[in-house]
Amino acid sequence: MTTTLAIMKKELVVYFKSPMAYIVAGVFLALTGVFFIDSVDTMFAVAEIRGLLLRSVFFLLPLIPPLLTMRLLAEEQKLGTLELLLTAPVRDYEVVFGKFIASFIILSGTVLLTLFYVLILSIYSNPDLGPIFSGYVGFLLCGGATLSIGLLASSLSGNQLVAAAVGFGVILLFNVIDQITTIVGGAVAKVLEAVSLTGHFDSFARGVIDTGDVVYYLVVMAFFLFLTIRSLESRRWR
């Protein structure tokens, strides 16, 4: 536990020392700002940020999480510091959890900055806070899932760019995979829909916190974190 916290704290410090945290926050706010203004007409009518969150999930989650996670394990491999880290009395999962939590904190912090838009909304209108709350819960769950994919990508090589590209590709694929359901149809379509990252977000945006959707995101997160731990172990057995 203390080890996980120490690793988490170290990564948080590095985020703020490097420009990455600020770049990510900047890009995120700029784009969500555009989404907000774009939907502002309809929004004041219905007073919701559903459009903003839906578009953020679709456009920003493939982009931002891989940027946050690309360094986490790739750089340790490139610098060789992984050798010192893993020969300390540290368990592999403590390393993975510490790094994951750090990236999750940065992503959450960035996402919560968009509460500013909710504030604007509630000044000029009277938004329904239920769907906004569930929307944020869903966004953070979906964000955690994408971060775990990005972390796995970062464990696969010592190259940060490769890690970012792989993470981006995989998350994008998970996002768009339900687009072809009309073509394939049948049972396959059901599976694709069940696997799609965005598919499970809709109900959150509508104000429903469905246990199935929550479990889905938690399972994706656990699955990719598990793979990341195995990936770290595999370099010991190679």
Added chain:
Amino acid sequence: MTTESMIEVDGLTKYYGDFPAVSGLTFSVRKGEILGFLGPNGAGKSTTMRVLTGYMPPSSGTARIAGYDIVGDSLKARQHIGYLPENVPLYTEMTIREYLSFMGKIRGMSNERIVSRTNDVIQICHLEDYRDTLIGKLSKGFRQRTGIAQAVLHEPDVLIMDEPTIGIDPIQIVETRQLIKDLGGEHTLIISTHILPEVSMICERVVIIHEGEIVAEDTPKNLGDRLEGTERLTMEVRGPIKEVTKAIRNVKGVQDVSFANGESGSGLYNIIGKREGDMRVDLAKAVVDNGWGLLRMEAVTLSLEEIFLRLTTAEGS
């Protein structure tokens, strides 16, 4: 193996794919001893150290650190190890103090102990002026010291250092060697190197490995003596080369003679023979009895370097 041995390695083998980087290493290191791990590039030194520190598991064989099996009790074994990997990997975006504090935390040290030990190791490694400097801005030598500082931070029983003096200037090398020597006694050390004088300077015992196997294991002095069992002489003789060579070869104990031109018509003869008996007396007698001029006779001592070369170059006559 005594109960006192801190490191026990038994039949350690590590394959990369089908390539055996290390095969069947067996040795042990007593508490407080400094063991030199000597071998040419690619001998398997770093591989052995990576296995001992728990970074990679052995393909077969076992090793114990402070009594804990490196596979079965990996976490406990790792608690007793301080490690300086080859090329000293460090987090460049941290200051020395931040780095040491992080390393202390992941090793489960208490905050007070981290503070006091950080001050200690900064002093021991002469890093006082750089404690708040970013590691990325340090020179190679100071990074090396930072690497050593983190290795000894938690006062481990066992220290494993992979080429600790590589890439630092001669003055710092002397200091670093002294530093390492001072660490012996309290800690048990394994140092890998291919710098031979370093071994005789620092180590009490040497294991020489070549192509993943131990080819010799002894004290630096005994290794020297062992080869002194065969003696090497240089003799300068004035006389007909062919006959002189033949006469020398006939002396009891002589194993090999080679000839080189000396000054003013004399010949230099390099002789290898057995140490025991009166080889030198017999040689002198053979020359004088034939009426040739014996100008000089000298014993050549074998340096560890030559032992090393002899042990590690392929067999053949």
